Amino acid sequence: MFKKKPLFIVFEGIEGCGKSYQSKKLYNNLKRLKIPVILTREPGGTPSAEIIRNLILKDYYNFKAKEKFNKYTDTLLYLAARNEHIINKIAPSIKKGKIVISDRYIDSTFAYQVYGKGVNKKFIQNIHKFILMNIKPDITFILKVKYDISKKRLKKRKTKNRYDKFSRSFYIQTQKAFLKIAKNKRNYYVLDASNDTPDLEKKILSIIKNKLKK
Numbered sequence: 001m002f003k004k005k006p007l008f009i010v011f012e013g014i015e016g017c018g019k020s021y022q023s024k025k026l027y028n029n030l031k032r033l034k035i036p037v038i039l040t041r042e043p044g045g046t047p048s049a050e051i052i053r054n055l056i057l058k059d060y061y062n063f064k065a066k067e068k069f070n071k072y073t074d075t076l077l078y079l080a081a082r083n084e085h086i087i088n089k090i091a092p093s094i095k096k097g098k099i100v101i102s103d104r105y106i107d108s109t110f111a112y113q114v115y116g117k118g119v120n121k122k123f124i125q126n127i128h129k130f131i132l133m134n135i136k137p138d139i140t141f142i143l144k145v146k147y148d149i150s151k152k153r154l155k156k157r158k159t160k161n162r163y164d165k166f167s168r169s170f171y172i173q174t175q176k177a178f179l180k181i182a183k184n185k186r187n188y189y190v191l192d193a194s195n196d197t198p199d200l201e202k203k204i205l206s207i208i209k210n211k212l213k214k
């Protein structure tokens with residue numbers, strides 16, 4: 001019924017958009033269909049990349065620190081984690097014919113570091129030339145969410161500092177960046193994830209099933 005070509009599927013969007021929830025649902029749905037699949041995330045995904053993730057997030061949420069990572073240091077850390085992730089997990093899994101689902105990937109770097117912090121886009125693109133191994137997502141789901149809903153979802157999390165930092169202006173800027181990235185691009189699906197109903201999960205599964213049939 002389904003072709004063998006492995007797909008690389010990425011979920012992107014702002015904090016509280018529900019991408020971790022939807023990527024897990026898709027993973028479980030594909031497993032149920034006995035399709036070989038792995039679920040991973042960025043920053044992180046491998047033991048060494050998770051060490052780098054902890055470094056990044058510790059710095060990011062240390063609001064009282066006198067000295068914080070420079071935006072290029074920060075970017076290099078995301079890219080270092082990505083390099084580990086691609087070499088040790090994404091590339092080998094694709095080679096084995098598995099579908100790879102990643103919670104965040106390169107578009108997060110463009111949305112947060114380039115559009116958000118003003119890091120030079122070429123700097124990232126140049127490093128990507130050396131580390132991506134030409135692995136680009138086959139499908140990217142950009143999940144859109146209303147501000148109040150995302151804030152409500154973040155409030156429920158254990159790490160409250162994330163919620164505290166989540167201002168409306170940050171939300172507007174970041175969501176806009178993701179939408180700009182997706183504009184006029186094939187293989188991008190911008191979906192509204194504000195409703196807590198099973199409709200979105202079904203829609204995502206049907207998009208993937210269609211792709212697998214082609």
Ligand code: TYD
Nearest residue numbers: 014015016042043078104105108109112113
């Ligand atoms: P994540 O744990 O996915 O956050 P959430 O579950 O709240 O969506 O991601 C951690 C943070 O890393 C998030 O604030 C976005 C940021 N990030 C970047 O700034 N650049 C990147 O390249 C990536 C992958 C993530």
